Amino acid sequence: MITNFFPLTLCEVQIFVCIPGTYGPDCEKRCGKCVEGPSVCNTTSGHCPQRTPRCMAGYSGPRCDKNCNPGTYGSDCEMKCGHCFEWGSVCDVTVGHCPDRIPRCMSGYSGVTCDTECKNNTWGKDCLQTCGKCYNKTECDAVTGECPVTTGNSTCDPGYSERDCIKECTPGTYGPGCEMRCGNCAEGPTLCNTISGLCPLRTPRCMPGYSPPKCESDSSVSSLDYSRVIAGSAAGICLVLIIGVIIIVIMIRRNPRNVQTGGAVVSEPNSTPAQKSSIPAESTNTNGIHEPSSLYNTCDANSCEDHSYMAIHEYVNL
Template sequence: MAPALVYLSSDYSKMNAIDNVIANNTDDCGCCSATASNNWWQIDLGKKYLIEEIRVYGRGSACLFGHYGYGCLPEGHCALEYDTAIGACSSCVPGWEGDACNHACAPGEYGPGCTSVCGFCRDGHITCNTHNGHCPNGCSAGYKGDICTTPCDPGEYGPGCILCGQCGDGNTTCNTDNGYCPQGCASGFKGDLCNLPCAPGEFGLNCSSNCGYCHDGNTPCDASNGHCPTGCAAGYKGDFCKTTCDPGNYGLGCTSNCGQCRDGNTTCNIDNGHCPNGCASGFKGETCQTLGSTPGTRR
């Protein structure tokens, strides 16, 4: 039990509580006793009495709920109880601090009693909501979460932690601030963030190589390794279909042999096997592989 509150002013003497005056406007009559929160008052009657009734009259000038002290000052932003005499709060609601919870959090602080520090907000770490710590414009590069205190996971970057592009040494190695890949892009991708696929006809690291002569045109090669999925066009061979047939060969994959050309069997067209100057004596046909005289020549 707290000790009785003692006031030096005679206007608020404890004896006023038993002077049989029931006027209750303190400023006019000076007739009330004064107490503070959780204090008590007692009287010794000197001997035993049979008490029939006890009447307690409140002060007419007492403060309304939500106010305290002399002049009935407004209560601060208390979370729970407050002292009706001095206004002290047992705890503050988020966003406020001080004994009476009447001081707003300073920039960069938030929460009950302003005990938490703002995270990495995009527009500065002093701009978070003083109530819940949320950043009004999102997180700065490299952080995520409601209060922007969680670093990006490997493979993420930038404000809010966007997924990295296709880095040359794995898509978990990009710079968490700007997303750049330290070792360049993986085969088949290009751009500052390595998130752009090669254009048709390109392949390899940073899409810096051109496709060869694929069987179905020069655009469908594999963007990663440059291989033609259906083989090479007639007249070309090799993994990238960029090597022309050896003299004397022609056609798809250079698997056909030239016929008997007038200028020798190494001079046929590498695409279709035609002899540019006709067939040698005794052969005919488009590829000069059929025995017989060419029309219009002597035997």
Template sequence: MGKDCVEECSLVTYGQNCSKQCTQRNCAGNSSCDHVTGTCVAGCKPGWRGKDCVEECSLGTYGQNCSKQCTQRNCAGNSSCDHVTGTCVAGCKAGWMGEDCVDECSLVTYGQNCSKQCTQRNCAGNSSCDHVTGTCVAGCKAGWMGKDCVDECSPGTYGQNCSKQCTDRNCAGNSSCDHVTGTCVSGCKAGWMGKDCVEACKAHRYGRNCVRTCATRHCAGNSSCNSTGNCDSGCETGWTLDDCTACNSQHYGAKCTKLCVSRYCVGNSSCNSTGHCDSGCERGWTQSDCTVFQEAVKSDPDDSVLTYVGAAVGVFLFVLVLVLILSLIRRRRISERKHCDVGLVSKTRENSQDEGRADDNKYYYVFGRSLFEIKQSFLA
């Protein structure tokens, strides 16, 4: 600088007429300031170019050494391109991340802002995870739809690829429609089987969930066997219901051949399929339906004890009464004999007085005999 241009620019200026400020450069790191060129020794900060790093990147480029292309970003919508960062103002397209949206999502994420988890997809089999769409290569599991299989089947559909219609099921009653299986909560109508009740019964089977076999019916004559199992010409004797599989009200037993009236129940008893008597059997009859006669009915142990005690008491009372009666009879006889003997003695004395001592021996004989008889009666 100076009129004769022999002086270097000051420490903080450089260039033509020392008009440029060293502090206005955009050098990477700390750099000396050459008084002639102002060259940044370590290069420029992102977005700047030139020896002294005072020029912005040319249009369409940005970043370190202006080496990145704005067109290579993956911005959502139209976005300006900042010469320094290349920032996408509206964010990134699905599958990309970073300020300038040039980095793919990590291995376990995908989609807009890389916010979706690959493990939350419902892919059929093992599938790679595209960082943009998360597409399931082999399709979705039953009940799911979409490229990444995270959406449930729409209402009214279910199953693989959501291809089945809930209205095509044959559910018993009203049933919800699970988007995966289409399960009929209350089971199937007669003639249908499977979780979703879309499979018809196989030959020779019928009824709800196809659990009954045509051969177990007891139809009168030959009968066809449709989904309900109804017998065309009614039932054999003893059987009832449309498919003739239960005993009627007058019969019971495995083959409905036993008559309810043939039982010996106590009181009025219902008659179910086993014929069981509600209140037990009449005396002498056994089995649950009271149809087997048992000649020697074993008494209850308590009843036997009571019987023995009663018999013993009865015998005792009988003996006691008999002893009392005999005692009374004996006393009466003794009383009567004493009375007779006293009369006889009195009479003898009168005779003795009249007849004299000649008859004394007779008196004693009669009196002695009387005493002997009394003695014998007492001993008897």
């Protein structure tokens, strides 16, 4: 007979575990948008695994249960929306697309996310506008469409004006920025080429008194200048000839015995003392000026002075 014994009490213990995708004391809460799936959050706190990224696109926070703030999108809401035209409408929090409207983007941008800047000579909302004739094919401002001021203070190509260089030159003007005035074309001063300024190729091309091709210069002035050039050249030639004659005269005075006759230089035959004495010397008039003897104009069988030499000799003595 058993006399000593201890009472044994049996109890039932139940352990409850939240099913995947729920958490909390009673598992009444659902996990957020964890990037690895909604069934992997912590069953106690509900936090998603700390990864990068942590949340699906469009959500943020430790539990990935918060929608992206306006202007952000993507995983963990780390992306910034583009330049959507309607700032009151946020971009799609998942892919960042701007609302599908016309226009979709602000001036200077294009694309579904409105983050692509205008290029290839385009500007404006959705980059639908085309740049004007900017100087040397430079890009215009993507927002305003204005052409930049380049070196030399030029904005537009010849033939165009205004800041966007879209407006063509008004009649009577031409060149970069339309700052030049047409010349005096025969058909009127408003008909010159707006790019080059040339007058129409007609006959006559210019109004009387002006020269082609732009009919800007007075032809009379050009003729006067040409006449002055001719007169100056003629005066220079005359001066050279005078200097040449003076040199020849000086050479003859230094060697008067050599005279040029018939194209050849010959020596004057030697004269006898009697012959030399027979030629009277030059006389001096009352004014002290030497006068050549009249015998220089004579010629006999033994001695004949060339008249051209005598003329030069007389001129030198004078």
